[in-house]
Structures are given as C-alpha cells and as structure tokens.
Amino acid sequence: MKNLLISLFLIVCISQNGFSQKKIWDETANEKTERLAWWTEARFGMFIHWGLYAQAARHEWVKKNERISDADYQKYFEIFNPDLFDPAEWAKKAKAAGMKYAVITTKHHEGFNMFASEYTDYNIMNTPYGKDIIKQWVDAFRAEGLGIGFYYSLIDWHHPEYTIDRVHPQSASTTEEYDALNKDRDMGIYRAYLKNQVREILTNYGKIDILWLDYSFPGEFGKDHNDWGSVELLKMVRELQPEIIVNDRADLKDYQGGWDFTTPEQFKVKKWPEENGLRIPWETCQTFSGSWGYYRDEHTWKDNKQLLVLLIESVSKGGNLLLNVGPTARGTFDERADKALAEMGEWMKVNGRSVYGCTQAPDIFEAPDNTLLTYNPKTNRLYIHLLDYPMQNFLIRGMGDKIKYAQFLHDASEIKMGKPYGHWIAQETEENDINLLLPVTKPNVEIPVIELYLK
Incomplete structure (x- = not known):
C-alpha cells in the first residue's frame, strides 16, 4: 500500500509540473x-x-x-x-x-x-x-x-x-x-x-x-x-x-x-x-x-x-x-x-x-521609449532598434557601467557616449544613466540600429 501511495504521489507531482507521461x-x-x-x-x-x-x-x-x-x-x-x-x-x-x-x-x-x-x-x-x-x-x-x-x-x-x-x-x-x-x-x-x-x-x-x-x-x-x-x-x-x-x-x-x-x-x-x-x-x-x-x-x-x-x-x-x-x-x-x-x-x-542568432534581451536591460531590443548571447552585444528616430540626446537608463562601445550597425560609425548634456535632461537622470549623442539627421535606413558592445 505504501509503495502504491508513493507511486500515485509521483504521478500527481509529475502531472502538476507539466511533464506528460505520453511520449512519441x-x-x-x-x-x-x-x-x-x-x-x-x-x-x-x-x-x-x-x-x-x-x-x-x-x-x-x-x-x-x-x-x-x-x-x-x-x-x-x-x-x-x-x-x-x-x-x-x-x-x-x-x-x-x-x-x-x-x-x-x-x-x-x-x-x-x-x-x-x-x-x-x-x-x-x-x-x-x-x-x-x-x-x-x-x-x-x-x-x-x-x-x-x-x-x-x-x-x-x-x-x-x-x-x-x-x-x-x-x-x-x-x-x-x-x-x-x-x-x-x-x-x-x-x-x-x-x-x-x-x-x-x-x-x-x-x-x-x-x-x-x-x-x-x-x-x-x-x-x-x-x-x-x-x-x-x-x-x-x-x-x-x-x-x-x-x-x-x-x-x-x-x-x-x-x-x-x-x-x-x-x-x-x-x-x-x-x-x-x-x-x-x-x-x-x-x-x-x-x-x-x-x-x-x-x-x-x-x-x-x-x-x-x-x-x-x-x-x-x-x-x-x-x-x-x-x-x-x-x-x-x-x-x-x-x-x-x-x-x-x-x-x-x-x-x-x-536578427541572426539574437533573442530577447536579459531582463536587466530596459528598452528606451519607441525602441525594440535584441541581444546576441554569443557576442554579448545588445541592439537598440530606433522605431522613431530621437532628437540628439538618446538617454539609456541604468547601463552606464555595462557599455564599452556604441555604433550604428548599418555603417559601423561610432556614436559618442557621455553624461547627459543640457540642464533639462541632466536633472532627470541618475548616476548610472548614459547618453548617446546621435546625429540630428536620421541615417538613410528604415529603422536605424544601435549596436552596443557590452563589458
């Protein structure tokens, strides 16, 4: 009887944890x-x-x-x-x-x-x-x-x-x-x-x-x-x-x-x-x-x-x-x-x-407004897709200590990084935020992509 009860208990546990007994x-x-x-x-x-x-x-x-x-x-x-x-x-x-x-x-x-x-x-x-x-x-x-x-x-x-x-x-x-x-x-x-x-x-x-x-x-x-x-x-x-x-x-x-x-x-x-x-x-x-x-x-x-x-x-x-x-x-x-x-x-x-080899970004990365993130776990690079092209200042929150280099993906041109520039944006930021200084004119691609090399 004891062995039967144990078996029944295991079946219930397996079922509740989503493991089917049926196999192809x-x-x-x-x-x-x-x-x-x-x-x-x-x-x-x-x-x-x-x-x-x-x-x-x-x-x-x-x-x-x-x-x-x-x-x-x-x-x-x-x-x-x-x-x-x-x-x-x-x-x-x-x-x-x-x-x-x-x-x-x-x-x-x-x-x-x-x-x-x-x-x-x-x-x-x-x-x-x-x-x-x-x-x-x-x-x-x-x-x-x-x-x-x-x-x-x-x-x-x-x-x-x-x-x-x-x-x-x-x-x-x-x-x-x-x-x-x-x-x-x-x-x-x-x-x-x-x-x-x-x-x-x-x-x-x-x-x-x-x-x-x-x-x-x-x-x-x-x-x-x-x-x-x-x-x-x-x-x-x-x-x-x-x-x-x-x-x-x-x-x-x-x-x-x-x-x-x-x-x-x-x-x-x-x-x-x-x-x-x-x-x-x-x-x-x-x-x-x-x-x-x-x-x-x-x-x-x-x-x-x-x-x-x-x-x-x-x-x-x-x-x-x-x-x-x-x-x-x-x-x-x-x-x-x-x-x-x-x-x-x-x-x-x-x-x-x-796109290739990429997946959902780790939860520690928060997507800025009007963007989508993808992440390549093999190369440890994060991609920010700019669905609406922003003004010059592009603020990334909480990632200042995680990024070692930034560039546009389409032409591998460097994007300068630094502290948020200007009184109004500066007073809205926290210590680990980082600012990317983007060109005023949107690059000639439908959706520009920023490639971030992570530390």
Whole structure:
C-alpha cells in the first residue's frame, strides 16, 4: 500500500509540473535545443502558399468560402500550367531578403498535390504542367543553402473518404445532416492516405528540415489527433527524419516529441510564449496582406516598416518570423511581394546582425521609449532598434557601467557616449544613466540600429 501511495504521489507531482507521461520519442531538453539550434539562429524564413487556388486569385480558402463543388473546382486542375515558374529565381529572392529557410505547401486544404504521388491522380503530374514542382523547388532552394520545409494539410476537401466537418465546403448545421453526408465515407481510409503521403514527401526529397502540419480543430463537427492518427504519424515522421522540426498543429501538445514549436498566426504575442511556466520555441507566420494564396484584388498590404517591426519584435521576444508569399498561377511572385522582399533585404543586408542568432534581451536591460531590443548571447552585444528616430540626446537608463562601445550597425560609425548634456535632461537622470549623442539627421535606413558592445 505504501509503495502504491508513493507511486500515485509521483504521478500527481509529475502531472502538476507539466511533464506528460505520453511520449512519441525520447529526447532531453538539451538535445532538443541542439536540434533546433540552426532554426533559432536563422530567425527569418519564407512561407509559400501555392496551389490551384492561385488561378481563382481570391483567397486560398475560395473553395470553402464560395462552397464550390469538386466538379466546379475541377476547371482549375485541368488548366493549371505555371509556365513561368523559376524556382532558382525564387530562391535567390528569398536569400536576398535575408531569409534562411523556406516552407512550401505540398498540399493545402483543397487536396491538390504539388508533388508526384502514387496515392492519387490529383497531383501536379496530371496537369498541363506535368512536372514535379516540389522536386524543382527543393533542388533550387537547397542550392542557395536555405533550409527546406514542407507544409502538408491534414485537412482535405477533395479526398472522397475525408469526412465532412465544419471547415469543409459542404459543411452543415446539425448532427443529422453530417451523419447523412458522411454515411459512405471512411476516415480510416483517409488516415492511411495521409500517412502514406507524408511518408512520400519525407522519403523522396532527401533531408527535410521542417514539417508544417495544418491543422487540428477539436470540438463539435471538428477533428483532433484521433482523426488524423497523429501519434502514429509523428512516430513515423521522427523515424524517417530524426532531425526534423515539427510544428504544433497535430493536436499533440501533451505528448513528448509530438511538437517542437508553437505557431501564433497573424498575431503579435505580448511576451515570449510559455508552457507550464517555461519559455518554448515559437514562430509567428504572417502575410504581406490578408491572404496566404495569391489574391489579385486584395490591397491591405503592410508597408516596409510594419514588416521590419514584425521581424524585429518577434526576435525581441525570442521567436522567428515566417513571412508568406502567394505566387501567381503563372509561377511568378506578385510585384508587390517582390517590392516588399527587396526592401526587407536592403535593411537586412546591413542590419541582419541584430536578427541572426539574437533573442530577447536579459531582463536587466530596459528598452528606451519607441525602441525594440535584441541581444546576441554569443557576442554579448545588445541592439537598440530606433522605431522613431530621437532628437540628439538618446538617454539609456541604468547601463552606464555595462557599455564599452556604441555604433550604428548599418555603417559601423561610432556614436559618442557621455553624461547627459543640457540642464533639462541632466536633472532627470541618475548616476548610472548614459547618453548617446546621435546625429540630428536620421541615417538613410528604415529603422536605424544601435549596436552596443557590452563589458
């Protein structure tokens, strides 16, 4: 009885401390940190949403939003021919923008495969284009030294055995209606199909760095890890690609090895996300505009400063940014995306040191008004991003004994340090405050960065 009570006590303690008894595989915290190190160092990646919906050019969810039938959607499959697709050009643009990895949709919710698959005819090889887009893309991006990531949709609006749910184009309102719609559908057959396809994409294209599964939606008329067979799926993934990094959308958050990073979508977090009181790896996925797929008439595009702040703020809270491009049906980038990538690349070329390998600054450093801080723990340098360029006096509080040198990052030009200058500012300061004397004219960069060499 005594041993039983001790065992029960340990189970409760483990549970309360957030350690799950459920495991996909064994890995220590240090091993996980090491496996994710390249991705944490990279900080900035490209998301690519591309499929048949590029022809409709009005959102990647067009089939659901307009409740289009399989028969009416078929026209896109029959004419899909991205004749201007040049993956080498895409890869060069991603690299020039300062991105270190990329994730492409191998299959989105519409169910169409951008890769050659032996499990369905609904793939790129049976379109007028007739060539494996994913193979070409992998070869081109790998040649530029970029990390390779695959997005694969758990959801499938084309497969005849996928049971209709609340996000399906044929969604209904009542249990009775769903029962009638699904009476001849077998989700078990779809689960096998899903697993076979994930095996294909993780077997046929060499080493894959990231797998982005999307997405679970538990609850009424929804789907959770049981519907996908997520446990067995992730075990297979870990076997096939032991070094791969997997997102958290397979509904396995309470399984060790069931996920590696969390994914706030189109959302700016207030602080570094945590699980059970511990900071976790995270990446926000964001769009240039309001759509992931190519949307010809969508005009709410973010400007260069907004995009740079998205990146800097993510890093300042210990996270990554995965920024999306939705190519056209001809296989080109929208000119607005080209412009945004080029502008970000111009800034990253001279300021990337404040992003790569950086993270949230130690708590002892307080960000001055209208700034964001990032910190490189290896070089012991602090970066102050000036979102609004200040007047000549730039006061940094409580850091006078911590800084040995200051410069602008874009040109490595020295910034003089000293005591606050002038009667009014002097009377507002304390002994350990330090003043940087900035030029009156703002440097010709969107967001100037001050690089501080710390003692």
